[in-house]
Amino acid sequence: MTQSSHARVTLLSDGHCLSDGGGQYGLVPRPRWMRLQAPDEHNRIPQDLRSLLIRLPGRVIVVDAGCGDKPGLDSYYTVVRPRGSLLDDLARHGIAAEQVTDVILTHLHGDHCGWLTRPTGQGGYRGINTPFTSGDLAPVFPNARHYVQRREVEAALSPNERTRNTYFAENIQPIAAAGALTLLDGPAEIAPGVRTVFTPGHSEGHQSVIIEDATLDAPSARGTLFYLGELATVMIQFVRLPWVTAYDVLPMTTIDSKRTWQAWAIETGAIVITGHDPDVLAARIVRDKAGFASAVEVR
Numbered sequence: 001m002t003q004s005s006h007a008r009v010t011l012l013s014d015g016h017c018l019s020d021g022g023g024q025y026g027l028v029p030r031p032r033w034m035r036l037q038a039p040d041e042h043n044r045i046p047q048d049l050r051s052l053l054i055r056l057p058g059r060v061i062v063v064d065a066g067c068g069d070k071p072g073l074d075s076y077y078t079v080v081r082p083r084g085s086l087l088d089d090l091a092r093h094g095i096a097a098e099q100v101t102d103v104i105l106t107h108l109h110g111d112h113c114g115w116l117t118r119p120t121g122q123g124g125y126r127g128i129n130t131p132f133t134s135g136d137l138a139p140v141f142p143n144a145r146h147y148v149q150r151r152e153v154e155a156a157l158s159p160n161e162r163t164r165n166t167y168f169a170e171n172i173q174p175i176a177a178a179g180a181l182t183l184l185d186g187p188a189e190i191a192p193g194v195r196t197v198f199t200p201g202h203s204e205g206h207q208s209v210i211i212e213d214a215t216l217d218a219p220s221a222r223g224t225l226f227y228l229g230e231l232a233t234v235m236i237q238f239v240r241l242p243w244v245t246a247y248d249v250l251p252m253t254t255i256d257s258k259r260t261w262q263a264w265a266i267e268t269g270a271i272v273i274t275g276h277d278p279d280v281l282a283a284r285i286v287r288d289k290a291g292f293a294s295a296v297e298v299r
């Protein structure tokens with residue numbers, strides 16, 4: 001493996017969405033999950049729309065890209081942005097979209113890749129899940145190479161009854177058309193010390209990201225970072241293997257992926273970050289003498 005160089009990592013946000021609590025917690029009975037995340041009067045819970053900014057010498061890497069701002073988005077996600085969008089958050093950290101060299105996507109659900117493309121205003125594109133032609137949408141990160149698992153792209157471009165309300169071709173096809181998409185077949189090294197690992201279950205081609213020798217700025221921590229994406233949506237779902245969302249297309253595969261990577265996280269002491277937890281930003285996973293895993297929050 002290539003020698004890692006020191007990475008500076010910042011948690012970014014595209015705001016949060018309000019999701020159905022039952023959808024997020026799947027088979028877990030409401031009285032159990034509502035003690036951890038109190039739902040509103042519509043049974044909704046906030047889910048942070050998290051991205052990572054990874055700065056390495058000569059590289060600016062973004063991991064996951066929120067919901068975007070395409071017309072009609074609000075019929076699919078209730079997005080709330082009190083501090084602005086992902087692009088605003090990048091700007092707050094001194095990064096313009098043109099400076100981003102690499103974009104890693106954990107998967108292609110609409111709340112993880114919405115900011116890959118934007119309407120050009122030239123064509124007839126009317127919004128999410130409506131027909132579009134080349135020229136209607138352009139890449140948001142024009143100088144970036146985008147990395148996603150081949151299997152995920154295949155699933156996204158031929159959605160079924162269960163997935164067609166979350167896989168939107170307009171988020172990814174213009175990137176492929178621009179020649180800016182790299183399809184991965186399993187684990188891959190993206191930059192020195194930055195690699196993806198294959199963690200299927202939530203979606204068919206889901207991947208997670210490991211960053212070695214990293215400094216996380218807030219909460220402040222140093223070590224190996226493990227960005228789960230939606231291997232677990234919130235931290236408690238990484239600790240409790242059977243806690244899987246109702247949206248996972250292969251729930252038993254999710255549980256197997258979590259079993260493998262939870263053991264790895266305990267063994268290595270890696271700092272774990274989820275894609276959506278609004279409360280626990282980062283944690284180390286430990287196992288007690290009785291064998292039960294728990295998350296020790298990094299503050």
Ligand SMILES: [Zn+2]
Nearest residue numbers: 107109202230
């Ligand atoms: Zn997802």
